[in-house]
Amino acid sequence: MLGLLQLTVFVVGAVLLGLEIVGSRVLAPYFGSSIFVWGSLISTFMAGLAVGYAAGGWVADRRPRLVVMAMLILISGVLVAILPLTAAPINRAIVSVDFGPRLNPLLATVVLFFLPSIFMGTISPYAIKLAASSLATIGNTAGSMYAISTAGSIAGSLLTAFYLIQAIGVRSILLSLGATLIALALVLLIVGQLWRRRADKLVATGGVLALLLFGVSPLATARTLYEKDSLYHRIIVTEDDHVxxxxxxxxxxxxxxxxxxxxxxxxxxxxxxxxxxxxxxxxxxxxxxxxxxxxxxxxxxxxxxxxxxxxxxxxxxxxxxxxxxxxxxxxxxxxxxxxxxxxxxxxxxxxxxxxxxxxxxxxxxxxxxxxxxxxxxxxxxxxxxxxxxxxxxxxxxxxxxxxxxxxxxxxxxxxxxxxxxxxxxxxxxxxxxxxxxxxxxxxxxxxxxxxxxxxxxxxxxxxxxxxxxxxxxxxxxxxxxxxxxxxxxxxxxxxxx
Incomplete structure (x- = not known):
């Protein structure tokens, strides 16, 4: 069970930071990539984590069950997976009203990313509660879990920034991050029912499945000759009449x-x-x-x-x-x-x-x-x-x-x-x-x-x-x-x- 919980906080940490990195590309077509955008992203994710940590600890004390944690991850996955559908209309609506160059990206990040970050923030305190065997070792358990979660965040940040943004594009990354959380939640739900029969093989299978889901291919758009996320921009080449x-x-x-x-x-x-x-x-x-x-x-x-x-x-x-x-x-x-x-x-x-x-x-x-x-x-x-x-x-x-x-x-x-x-x-x-x-x-x-x-x-x-x-x-x-x-x-x- 401990290994499964460690895998869980690692994957959730990786998805969280991956989402924050790719979030800049979700916002850039509408609000640019200024320091206001990055300030909005960092503040929103930190605020979401703060709320999630408190809420996760409160829920874990009252319902310390693996299936409940799985449902929290499942909700996170759904919220992330629908971002390719919701992000563009929300961003366009904010741009059409125009609250200014500071409030525009701040409002967009809160609407798009605050809830997913809250639900992902609940996972580390919940995992600590489930992993703790006694008060005598609670400090070691908490420290280990947060260290593993942070390692996951580092891995997710590097993987997204160094590879995924260039390899598969924003839409596919969002779908893959959501699918990873959903797959992890399904594994936890199964293990929650069968953990007494030792679900090690299922855990391994779930991890492999989650990684494979990163391969979703991006969608093409009409009248666009070329579209790619480079290290610095979302590059788009369009053709309209003869220009x-x-x-x-x-x-x-x-x-x-x-x-x-x-x-x-x-x-x-x-x-x-x-x-x-x-x-x-x-x-x-x-x-x-x-x-x-x-x-x-x-x-x-x-x-x-x-x-x-x-x-x-x-x-x-x-x-x-x-x-x-x-x-x-x-x-x-x-x-x-x-x-x-x-x-x-x-x-x-x-x-x-x-x-x-x-x-x-x-x-x-x-x-x-x-x-x-x-x-x-x-x-x-x-x-x-x-x-x-x-x-x-x-x-x-x-x-x-x-x-x-x-x-x-x-x-x-x-x-x-x-x-x-x-x-x-x-x-x-x-x-x-x-x-x-x-x-x-x-x-x-x-x-x-x-x-x-x-x-x-x-x-x-x-x-x-x-x-x-x-x-x-x-x-x-x-x-x-x-x-x-x-x-x-x-x-x-x-x-x-």
């Missing part, structure tokens, strides 16, 4: 016109060519963030003398760009699947242009926005090298704090900054140069017109240059971002609760 779109979680990242693959579907990518105003004859450029690869692919086509490197954190994104978005490496264009900051520190090259396009609308990699990162980046620029950053936000008003904080941070390392809000969308192009003299707006317009006239640039960059921001950017109320202090999530979402 193919790449999404990370719920956000569009790149698009390609199938009838004209060289057309820049996202307007902000055309504004990137304003870089030529500030460095007319670049020899080497770096793109941090690849997406579908449309921007580096167009630079590769338009500027034959330009060598291009790209650093993309997610190797699966690189594969998708090559498979679905016509991105091809050549002698002049290479890509590495590596974090942009790691690439900067390792590359032997120096760049005339660096394009930083790795920020999202709902979260940004803070380590690519700090003063220390800019210092490292600056060391890899040529003397006239420039940095072009795409920021999603607003120059003024309630949603401008992130932009102004990044502006203030970049100002600490680069003497000249130029801001070009993209017409009609929330993108802001910031160009930082090392020049001591500032280019006035008329000079920027003149250079842009000259590049167009000489057909060195194939976009109407003179029109784009008219968005040049002349007004001072107020920065007194925002911090300089550093590796030690970079509250980017709060700056991004500060205006809503």
């Amino acid at each position: 193919r779109t790449l999404r990370f979680d719920r956000l569009r990242q790149s698009a390609m016109d199938l009838q004209d693959p060289d057309r820049m579907v996202f307007h902000y990518t055309q504004y990137l060519h304003l870089a030529l105003v500030f460095h007319e004859d670049p020899k080497r450029a770096l793109f941090i963030g690849l997406g579908g690869g449309s921007a580096p692919r167009r630079f590769h086509k338009d500027y034959p003398g330009l060598a291009i490197d790209a650093a993309e954190l997610d190797p699966e994104v690189v594969n998708v760009a090559k498979r679905y978005f016509l991105f091809q490496e050549t002698e002049r264009m290479k890509v590495q699947a590596v974090d942009g900051r790691i690439f900067i520190n390792k590359t032997p090259h120096r760049y005339d242009m660096v394009f930083l396009d790795a920020y999202y609308a709902d979260a940004i990699p803070f380590h690519l926005a700090t003063r220390e990162f800019l210092q490292e980046l600056k060391r890899k620029l040529t003397p006239s090298g420039i940095v072009v950053t795409n920021i999603i936000g607003s120059v003024r008003g309630a949603d401008s704090k992130l932009f102004r904080s990044i502006w203030k941070t970049v100002q600490t390392e680069f003497p000249q900054l130029y801001v070009f809000p993209v017409d009609g969308v929330a993108n802001i192009i910031v160009i930082a140069t090392q020049a001591q003299e500032r280019l006035v707006k008329q000079e920027v317009l003149r250079r842009a017109q000259e590049l167009e006239t000489q057909r060195k640039v194939h976009f109407p960059i003179e029109r784009f240059a008219h968005s040049y921001v002349l007004e001072p950017i107020p920065v007194d109320d925002v911090p300089v971002l550093t590796d030690d202090y970079a509250p980017v999530d709060g700056l991004l979402h500060f205006s809503a609760w």
Whole structure:
């Protein structure tokens, strides 16, 4: 009986942490993957466990029977197994009402995961009650059970994060976790009736069955060419009429016109060519963030003398760009699947242009926005090298704090900054140069017109240059971002609760 109880707390611990890890992927398509999402998940599971521990001890003292514990596990399994059906409509309902970037994920995690975590939390105190043979050894029994449960949690966390998310997808993981608990509950129910006849073989069979149930295959969705959970995103490629779109979680990242693959579907990518105003004859450029690869692919086509490197954190994104978005490496264009900051520190090259396009609308990699990162980046620029950053936000008003904080941070390392809000969308192009003299707006317009006239640039960059921001950017109320202090999530979402 003791071995069966130990197996039980191990499996329940594994499922619990597996559910918490995959929970982030359940929420990400609707609420992103910011610190608010993770804070909501951790808090909800901890609260559920606290309630479960208390409730499990109370019930165990009054009905210390194996069949009762089996029913608690069975209920947990059913609650987890129905998540693939309930999660999407619940998340959509919360998004449609919109309680704000903090309350949205918190409410979703409570609705989806609080009850399963309560019922799973009841199991460890219940197992301790059933395993305890005397008060003299209750401490050892409790310690052993919690140690085994924690070991299960570690195993479930690693298995889910390192293998399952990449191997079988979110829906299949949820079904498998639920099925594992249901199978374990059925084994316990059988053993509860037959334990006097020694049910060791049944226990072993139940464990094998539970493991086999992890192999449920994911379902395909209509109009979707590709869908996979990588280490960093839920990657989705869809096709609507003649436009193919790449999404990370719920956000569009790149698009390609199938009838004209060289057309820049996202307007902000055309504004990137304003870089030529500030460095007319670049020899080497770096793109941090690849997406579908449309921007580096167009630079590769338009500027034959330009060598291009790209650093993309997610190797699966690189594969998708090559498979679905016509991105091809050549002698002049290479890509590495590596974090942009790691690439900067390792590359032997120096760049005339660096394009930083790795920020999202709902979260940004803070380590690519700090003063220390800019210092490292600056060391890899040529003397006239420039940095072009795409920021999603607003120059003024309630949603401008992130932009102004990044502006203030970049100002600490680069003497000249130029801001070009993209017409009609929330993108802001910031160009930082090392020049001591500032280019006035008329000079920027003149250079842009000259590049167009000489057909060195194939976009109407003179029109784009008219968005040049002349007004001072107020920065007194925002911090300089550093590796030690970079509250980017709060700056991004500060205006809503």
